[in-house]
Structure formats: structure tokens, C-alpha cells
Amino acid sequence: MARLFGLADCNNFFVSCEKAFRPDLARRPVVVLSNNDGCVVSRSAEVKALGIPMGAPRFQIEDQIRRHGIAVFSSNFSLYGDMSGRIMRTLRMFAPSVEQYSIDEAFFNAWEVPAIRADPVCAGRQIRDYILKTTGIPVSIGFAPSRTLSKLANYYVKKHPETGGVMDLSDPDLQRRLLAVCPLEDVWGIGSRLLEKLRLMGISTPWELAASDPDAMRRRFGINMQRTILELNGVSCFEFEDSPAVRKSVVHSSTMSEPSDMLRTVSEAVCSHTASAAAILRQDGLAAGVITVFIRTGFYREDQLFHSASLSARPDPATSDTRVLMHLALDLLRTMWRQGPQYSKVGVMLTELTGLGGIQQSLFSTHQDDDGKGKRLMEVMDRINASGGPGVFFLGQGTPASTWKSSRKFRSPCYTTCWDDVIRVH
DNA sequence: TCTGGGGTCCTAGGACCC
DNA sequence: TCTGGGGTCCTAGGACCC
Numbered sequence: 447m448a449r450l451f452g453l454a455d456c457n458n459f460f461v462s463c464e465k466a467f468r469p470d471l472a473r474r475p476v477v478v479l480s481n482n483d484g485c486v487v488s489r490s491a492e493v494k495a496l497g498i499p500m501g502a503p504r505f506q507i508e509d510q511i512r513r514h515g516i517a518v519f520s521s522n523f524s525l526y527g528d529m530s531g532r533i534m535r536t537l538r539m540f541a542p543s544v545e546q547y548s549i550d551e552a553f554f555n556a557w558e559v560p561a562i563r564a565d566p567v568c569a570g571r572q573i574r575d576y577i578l579k580t581t582g583i584p585v586s587i588g589f590a591p592s593r594t595l596s597k598l599a600n601y602y603v604k605k606h607p608e609t610g611g612v613m614d615l616s617d618p619d620l621q622r623r624l625l626a627v628c629p630l631e632d633v634w635g636i637g638s639r640l641l642e643k644l645r646l647m648g649i650s651t652p653w654e655l656a657a658s659d660p661d662a663m664r665r666r667f668g669i670n671m672q673r674t675i676l677e678l679n680g681v682s683c684f685e686f687e688d689s690p691a692v693r694k695s696v697v698h699s700s701t702m703s704e705p706s707d708m709l710r711t712v713s714e715a716v717c718s719h720t721a722s723a724a725a726i727l728r729q730d731g732l733a734a735g736v737i738t739v740f741i742r743t744g745f746y747r748e749d750q751l752f753h754s755a756s757l758s759a760r761p762d763p764a765t766s767d768t769r770v771l772m773h774l775a776l777d778l779l780r781t782m783w784r785q786g787p788q789y790s791k792v793g794v795m796l797t798e799l800t801g802l803g804g805i806q807q808s809l810f811s812t813h814q815d816d817d818g819k820g821k822r823l824m825e826v827m828d829r830i831n832a833s834g835g836p837g838v839f840f841l842g843q844g845t846p847a848s849t850w851k852s853s854r855k856f857r858s859p860c861y862t863t864c865w866d867d868v869i870r871v872h
Numbered sequence: 873t874c875t876g877g878g879g880t881c882c883t884a885g886g887a888c889c890c
Numbered sequence: 891t892c893t894g895g896g897g898t899c900c901t902a903g904g905a906c907c908c
Binding site for chain 2 (some may be wrong): 471481482483500501503504668670691693696698699702704744
């Protein structure tokens, strides 16, 4: 049976989450800022119309914020994550095979659902209306014989409200017309670098890219380019993945609220990132074979030299125990520490992840078995920290008021994940 | 003064082996 | 001037995505 991929993609997701709980902001310009309130990561339609680009630093748009009365929010990931889960569950009611691709979008197997196959546009509208009604989040939906084409349909839908938020790109004739009018940078897999190189070759529309020789392009740009070309021609190059991909790494990092040359301050950040990353590992039932700590000075300071360093270690055996990982992380930090530079970005990366069942201790391990006490301690910590209160942490992480922590001055309440923040109806 | 964070995959090139 | 060939493994860096 011919493939038909569905792609549901939330419109202006972070902003839409904020608006869902603030009806008073429905028609107002709204932005959501990155960590540290540094730059714009989500914009409402009104803000896009003002010409404020994605990624604009806040300090550059202060003037417009005031002039146009733009509502500003810090990122609230517990809210967005929870809303995302609701939307995915709702989507599964219509199409059981859903492949979540990111926090705000999911592919779904549309060819195995008779009602969708019979009339994709009509079914898409129903899905869209139902998600909007039950979660308050507007989504766009595209259907096509390949993922890349379904992405393109989605871009088109977002720019053309007359489509009613849904487009079915099954028809080859319609595919050709769309390829001719869409910008090349809207093609999934074509970023700024490739765009430039393609332009130099005289390829400036998706239509021209689709017409190029896939084998020659593979030799020149690699296998992903070949796949993109085939997919633009309606040939699906990826199997549908029902089961979520196994995580291969966890990274936790941040820009500190202000740069620091104090080992103590940077240590607190390293310990905190280690604790957060280890908690994610435990949640997924994984253990890290390698821990890497990295530090670097700011990118944008011209008055001092750029400096960055990173160092790795192998816990033996692989572990998700915060205490073990934190010890290693601090050792690594002290080893690579250089007095002088003002560090502004600090992070911890956990890689070579294995399932907890498959951990093998090396022959030369010095690890002493603690009779599972460590595991129980971690379980208790995780349970307390999941309950929504202030939580427990290691002294090395500093206090909630530590100076390195990112500022989030405009954070909205956690309406759906924290009891104290639940909306009250009087 | 103030510019995010978290991921994946591919490729080229070096080291090393026979 | 000539100065193997082929295979594997690892790493760094590049490119993309959201």
C-alpha cells in the first residue's frame, strides 16, 4: 500500500502554550525567551509580522517590546513538556502509530488508518479541531508520500491560512507546483551552509533540487543529500519508527548569569549539571560509560581571548549514581582549570550509555559494591525531587540562590505540573 | 551591560594492523 | 625517481534538526 505520512506540527509552540492559559493575550504580540532570557526562541504571529527574527537578542529589541506592548515570557519547560504530552496522547486517539520527532511535532502513520486515507484533508481538520479544543494549541497538518514532502506541506500551510491548517500532498501534480514555489531553505535537511553551496551550483528552488542527479549529488554532499532528493520526488527513504529512539547522550549545560573566574562558582554549576543529567539517565534506566566536562569563555567578548577546554573520564562500572559522577566531574574540572579566563558557559555530557541491565565491570575495577544502597538513595532523591517542592540537592551544587544560575525574570506559572500554580476559579 | 540548549548523523583523516 | 594495499577503529569537526 502506498505510504502516506502525516505530520502534525504545533504553531509557535512555546508562545501558544503561554497564550493557552492567558486568554487576555490572544491577539497580543508575545515572545518566549531562551534560557537566561537571552534571545527570542518563539514568536507569535503578531511578532513575526513586526519583523522580529528568530534568535533576536533581547537587548536589541527592548525598544520594540515597549513600543508595541509585546508580552515577554522566560522559557517554562515543565509547562511545554506537559502540554506536548497531552497533544501526543490526543493525536494517538486518531492515529495509533505516532513517531514523536520533537517537543512540538510528530509524524504519524496515515496509510494504515482507513478514515484518514479516504479523505486526508477532512480527517486532518478533525484532528486539528479536536487538539485545539482540548489543549488550546493550534497545529498544522501535512500529508505526503515522504517525510520531507510532508514537512514542506507543513511550511506551506503555516504561511497560507487559506489552507485551513491542513494540506494533502499526495497528488504528484500538486507536489510539482509546490516544489516550484517554496523557498529552498524550507526543505528539511537544507541548512544555511548547503543553501549557499547549492545556490553557487545554480540550484535555487526545491524543484531544481528534486531534478538534480541523486548519485552525483551524493558523491558531492553525502548520503543525506541523496535521500533528500529522492524524498522530494516522493520516494520515502526512512522506515516508520514506532518505538522511540534509544537515547545516546545527555547534555546539560548553561550560560551563567555572569562570567566567572572563580573555581568555586564554576564547580557549583558543574555539580548541578551533573545532578540534572544523571537524573535524566535514571529516568530512562541508563548508565553512562563516559562523562565529559566542558567550560568556555564568552563568544562575544572582544576584550579577552577565547578559551575553551573539555576533559572526559570513564566511571567503572558505567553508572547513573550522581555521587560517583559528581566526583569525577569535579576531578576533571580541577585538572583542566586555568586561573584567569572568565568562564561563561559550563556543561556536562554523558555518553556511551547502556541499559542498567547490561553493565559490566571491567577486570581492573576498584569499585566496591555498596549492596544497592546507592541505588536506593538515588531513588529516594528522585522521588522527592519529582514531587514538585523545593527538592533535595548536594551541597556542591550551591543553593537555589547561587549567582551562576540563569535568570528567568518572566517565567509563567507551571499551570499543569505544580499544585501551587494550578489556576483557581473563584 | 545584555546573544539558548539539547540532540543526531556523516565524513575525512590519522593510527594501527597485517 | 621509486617509496604496497587494504582493512578497522577512533576522533574531531561539520552539518543538520528542533
